[in-house]
Amino acid sequence: MTDPVTQPFIQVRNVSKYFQDFCALDSVSLDIELGQKLVICGPSGSGKSTLIRCINRLEQHEHGQIHIDGQLVDSSPSGQDVLRNNVGMVFQQFNLFPHLTIIENLMLGPVRARQMQESEARELAMIYLERVQISDQLNKYPAQLSGGQQQRVAIARALCMTPKIMLFDEPTSALDPEMIAEVLDVIEELADSGMTMVCVTHEMGFARQVADVMLFMDHGKIVEMGPPKTFFTAPKSDRCKLFLSQILRH
Amino acid sequence: MLLNALLIRFLSPSFWLRLAGVLCFAGLGGCSDNWGWYVVNPATESGRQNLFFLIDGLYFTIGLSVTAILISICVGLLVALPGISSRRAPKVINRVYVELVRAIPILVLILWVYYGLPQVASISISVFWAGVLALAISDSAFQAEIFRAGIQSIDRGQYEAARSISLSYRDTMRFVILPQAIKRILPALGNQLVYMLKMSSLVSVIGMQELTRRANELVVTEYRPLEIYTVLVLEYLVVILIVSAGVRWLERRLETS
Ligand SMILES: Nc1ncnc2c1ncn2[C@@H]1O[C@H](COP(=O)(O)OP(=O)(O)OP(=O)(O)O)[C@@H](O)[C@H]1O
Numbered sequence: 001m002t003d004p005v006t007q008p009f010i011q012v013r014n015v016s017k018y019f020q021d022f023c024a025l026d027s028v029s030l031d032i033e034l035g036q037k038l039v040i041c042g043p044s045g046s047g048k049s050t051l052i053r054c055i056n057r058l059e060q061h062e063h064g065q066i067h068i069d070g071q072l073v074d075s076s077p078s079g080q081d082v083l084r085n086n087v088g089m090v091f092q093q094f095n096l097f098p099h100l101t102i103i104e105n106l107m108l109g110p111v112r113a114r115q116m117q118e119s120e121a122r123e124l125a126m127i128y129l130e131r132v133q134i135s136d137q138l139n140k141y142p143a144q145l146s147g148g149q150q151q152r153v154a155i156a157r158a159l160c161m162t163p164k165i166m167l168f169d170e171p172t173s174a175l176d177p178e179m180i181a182e183v184l185d186v187i188e189e190l191a192d193s194g195m196t197m198v199c200v201t202h203e204m205g206f207a208r209q210v211a212d213v214m215l216f217m218d219h220g221k222i223v224e225m226g227p228p229k230t231f232f233t234a235p236k237s238d239r240c241k242l243f244l245s246q247i248l249r250h
Numbered sequence: 251m252l253l254n255a256l257l258i259r260f261l262s263p264s265f266w267l268r269l270a271g272v273l274c275f276a277g278l279g280g281c282s283d284n285w286g287w288y289v290v291n292p293a294t295e296s297g298r299q300n301l302f303f304l305i306d307g308l309y310f311t312i313g314l315s316v317t318a319i320l321i322s323i324c325v326g327l328l329v330a331l332p333g334i335s336s337r338r339a340p341k342v343i344n345r346v347y348v349e350l351v352r353a354i355p356i357l358v359l360i361l362w363v364y365y366g367l368p369q370v371a372s373i374s375i376s377v378f379w380a381g382v383l384a385l386a387i388s389d390s391a392f393q394a395e396i397f398r399a400g401i402q403s404i405d406r407g408q409y410e411a412a413r414s415i416s417l418s419y420r421d422t423m424r425f426v427i428l429p430q431a432i433k434r435i436l437p438a439l440g441n442q443l444v445y446m447l448k449m450s451s452l453v454s455v456i457g458m459q460e461l462t463r464r465a466n467e468l469v470v471t472e473y474r475p476l477e478i479y480t481v482l483v484l485e486y487l488v489v490i491l492i493v494s495a496g497v498r499w500l501e502r503r504l505e506t507s
């Protein structure tokens with residue numbers, strides 16, 4: 001905290017998370033620098049979702065600390081503020097608000113949480129809708145869009161809060177195969193624009209393209225971590241080798 | 251099977267409308283010596299007066315029910331919110347309120363509020379507001395349960411999405427959860443309004459000049475219970491069928507939006 005220059009943007013220190021007696025995260029430590037793109041993979045139940053949900057406090061961890069921008073993330077007002085101002089999230093199930101139109105979905109956060117003028121929020125929303133190429137559907141309801149379009153709207157909704165870092169939890173897992181590419185393209189473009197991101201995904205082609213750092217988790221622990229080149233070609237642990245061979249087979 | 255068919259028959263509004271039609275026809279036509287429709291025959295001066303006397307009670311029945319349900323919806327929502335908390339204390343408050351209020355018969359509550367409350371609180375309370383208060387309290391326990399179920403039926407992902415765009419708890423409820431929950435519980439709210447319209451007849455016991463009270467009073471002076479109570483049944487029937495249709499119309503409108 002004394003030296004803000006070398007301080008990583010997100011600092012996860014010995015974070016453990018228990019569901020009753022079950023240890024979902026086992027003393028995980030992790031640094032994420034601004035601009036970095038982290039891709040997390042690992043078998044089902046290994047704690048990937050739990051890790052990124054702890055980062056934006058959708059889950060509360062029992063042990064350890066998470067700092068974002070030097071600020072401890074906890075239930076205090078300042079801990080909440082640092083989340084509000086910095087972290088956006090995209091969910092596997094989109095979680096759009098079904099009773100609101102697309103444009104209303106995007107404007108809700110800026111207008112209500114940022115006290116932005118409606119007209120200003122609308123302009124902002126249009127910018128991001130254009131960016132995810134949905135600008136012609138703004139008055140439809142989420143149910144009237146395809147899965148891929150819904151997920152792109154969800155990305156735009158998160159971007160409207162102008163976060164410094166975006167968390168993606170398996171953003172394409174609920175999609176039909178033909179829609180995966182359109183969503184990954186949008187995320188890739190976002191990565192190219194310099195957005196810091198943490199993405200849980202099993203799309204290894206995408207990971208190879210985008211990731212600065214690959215991260216393999218198993219049983220609530222980070223088992224392997226490194227640049228994609230060495231990660232894919234020369235994984236050190238057997239578990240990671242096995243996982244990659246299974247997932248890359250088809 | 252037979253029972254089912256019979257049930258469907260008896261539960262359909264059209265059956266009852268037809269039955270009512272037949273009864274009216276039989277009565278007005280004077281086919282039977284038992285009927286004396288002259289008491290409410292709009293063609294005669296006294297019959298018209300009696301009829302208007304009965305129908306005027308609608309004003310109070312509806313005023314009473316609508317005021318009470320508006321209050322009970324507000325109170326019900328306020329009671330429901332602690333019920334969905336993850337902490338223990340608010341939940342207990344919710345449970346105690348619901349269980350206590352639900353255990354009191356409406357009639358008893360009406361009597362207690364009208365005769366008992368003024369003694370306890372040394373305030374005088376009008377018949378109307380005593381009725382509203384008793385109906386609203388009684389109904390609020392049911393409203394609380396309806397709201398709780400409605401709110402709990404909303405997917406957890408909606409809360410998480412709201413949180414991820416930094417909405418406060420209040421804004422999350424107001425703009426995300428409640429609009430969806432209310433859409434879902436609208437049929438139950440409609441039922442509750444119908445129930446309230448019927449239960450408002452109990453307020454007649456403390457002298458509220460609503461439909462039932464007026465019918466009772468007219469029966470005392472005219473001594474024509476069959477005709478007068480038939481009119482009373484029809485009055486409730488018409489009001490409630492209109493309310494039901496209104497609720498269904500509203501549901502359809504919300505469905506398409
Ligand atoms: N709310 C919860 N209550 C109890 N156990 C939970 C809860 N959430 C997660 N878990 C458990 O914690 C473990 C890690 O879950 P997590 O969702 O982080 O896994 P994951 O790596 O994201 O898996 P997947 O690929 O299936 O999404 C799992 O074994 C899961 O059963």
Ligand SMILES: [Mg+2]
Pocket residue numbers: 048049050169170
């Ligand atoms: Mg997961």
